[in-house]
Amino acid sequence: MAASIKPIATDDYFSFYESDTISGNLLENDDAGANGHKFLRFFDNENVLAKNANQITDIAGDYGVFHVKADGSYTYSLNDDARLLLFAGKIFTENLSYKISDGAGNADVGKLNLEIKGDPLTSNQMLLDFEDLPVGTTGTFTYHGLLFKNATVVQAADGGKEIFFQGDGDNSGIYALDDVKLVEFDFHDGDGLSTTIPVLNGINDGSYHPQISEYYDDPFIGHIVVDANAFTEMHFGTNFAGTAYAYLDNMILQYDSGIIA
Incomplete structure (x- = not known):
């Protein structure tokens, strides 16, 4: 040849x-x-x-x-x-x-x-995508060491599942019940008017807002990396329209004392 x-x-x-x-x-x-x-x-x-x-x-x-x-x-x-x-x-x-x-x-x-x-999870981390929760689950319920308050499991546009919150500040949110830390999470705004900001309350610093890239315009759709040591609870603060609608797509949690089923 x-x-x-x-x-x-x-x-x-x-x-x-x-x-x-x-x-x-x-x-x-x-x-x-x-x-x-x-x-x-x-x-x-x-x-x-x-x-x-x-x-x-x-x-x-x-x-x-x-x-x-x-x-x-x-x-x-x-x-x-x-x-x-x-x-x-x-x-x-x-x-x-x-x-x-x-x-x-x-x-x-x-x-x-x-x-x-994306970098793989460590042995003490878990990605929660809510696929094992029945659609329609609503109110207050526990899930992998977390307490979800005034939350509803809904069908996502991509066919998966997500958690919908509709409340006024800390009357609707997520609370840590055990030795669990929030590492990262995805959420998107629910009303299409302006960003609904997540607020995390921690042990040492009171509360803080995770950094959101300026690249994303309203409504917000994005992935948030947080200070895992500053998580005891999270709620979604109201935007300028006075609403606190938010859809949580997934979370990465870290369990220092072993993964909670």
């Missing part, structure tokens, strides 16, 4: 956790042209600069920025806003195309699939 005259690009698949150093080389599994050369010329339809061997071109993806060189090597920086929304079990995927050349007018196109996964 005769050797190929042009370079051959082979599609790439890479998978990393969010805390990994994300890097690689797109050309590692590609074949050079007949002249023995292969260079990265375009990435996501952007020209890859090559005035010198170490020149880096920054190209924005959907969730972060690629830093690429003409030799095919790259690193990737996840955006802060995307990192805020990434958690155990969730995956972001960057899908892009790239073109390689042998420098003699011959070229080929390949694809990159970069998968960024």
